[in-house]
Amino acid sequence: MTNRPAGLEAMKRAAALRALDLVEDGMVLGLGTGSTARWLVEELGARLRAGALTGVSGVATSRATESRARALGIPVRELPEGGLDLAIDGMDELTPDLQVVKGLGGALTREKIVAAAARRFVLIGDDSKRVTRLGEKAPLPVEVVAFGARRTAHLLAELGCEPRLRLAGGEAYATDNGNVIYDLHFAAPFDPHAVARQLDATPGVVEHGLFLDMAERAFLAGEHGVAEVGA
Structure with missing residues (x-):
C-alpha cells in the first residue's frame, strides 16, 4: 500500500x-x-x-x-x-x-x-x-437516439427497470454524439450479461454503460x- x-x-x-x-x-x-x-x-x-x-x-x-x-x-x-x-x-x-x-x-x-x-x-x-453487484449504488446509463426515444424508453422498461431521461438545465441532456441518455433504475438485482444482450438488441439504443x-x-x-x- x-x-x-x-x-x-x-x-x-x-x-x-x-x-x-x-x-x-x-x-x-x-x-x-x-x-x-x-x-x-x-x-x-x-x-x-x-x-x-x-x-x-x-x-x-x-x-x-x-x-x-x-x-x-x-x-x-x-x-x-x-x-x-x-x-x-x-x-x-x-x-x-x-x-x-x-x-x-x-x-x-x-x-x-x-x-x-x-x-x-x-x-x-x-x-x-466498490460494489458486490452492478446496480447496487448507481443507475445504468443507456445512450439512445433522440428520434423515437419515448418508444425506446418503453422497450427499456420491459427489462424490469425504471428508465429516467437525464436532464441538464431542465432540458434533455445531449451527449457529444447528439443523443439522449436514459438512466435505468433497477429495484432488484439483475444479470448484467443478460441485460447487455437485451440492450444490444434494442432498436434505438446506441450504447450502454455495462463494461x-x-x-x-x-x-x-x-x-x-x-x-x-x-x-
Whole structure:
C-alpha cells in the first residue's frame, strides 16, 4: 500500500498516478472522461512537459477531455485503425471480478469504443466505487437516439427497470454524439450479461454503460493507500 491521501481529490490523483506508471514512451493512450480521469490528463501533461515521458499521444473519449488535453500540451489524435496501446478511465461501479458500470459522466459510447480498441484497459477510482453487484449504488446509463426515444424508453422498461431521461438545465441532456441518455433504475438485482444482450438488441439504443469482461485491472484509492484489483 502506498500514497495515503487525506481527501477525495487526493485519492483520485493517487489512483491516476498509479495507472500513469503503466504508460511508456511512444504509446497511443486512450484518455478517459470524468473527475478521476481528469487527474490522469493533468499528470500526463505534467510528465510530458517535464520530459519524463516522450512521444505519447492520446485519443480523447469526450470533447471536454480533448479540450483539456490540448490545453496541457498533450498531442491528441483520431482513433487509429490499429487500436491503442492502453486506455485508462474511471468507473461508476466496480465488482470484485472487474465488471463495471460507466456513463454517469455522459461519455459512455466513446469510452466503450476506446476501451474496446485498447490492448489493455485499466480503471481508476476511489473506494466508493466498490460494489458486490452492478446496480447496487448507481443507475445504468443507456445512450439512445433522440428520434423515437419515448418508444425506446418503453422497450427499456420491459427489462424490469425504471428508465429516467437525464436532464441538464431542465432540458434533455445531449451527449457529444447528439443523443439522449436514459438512466435505468433497477429495484432488484439483475444479470448484467443478460441485460447487455437485451440492450444490444434494442432498436434505438446506441450504447450502454455495462463494461463487461473488458478491464485488465483497477487501481482504487482509499484512506490507507491505493489497492490494485485484478492483476
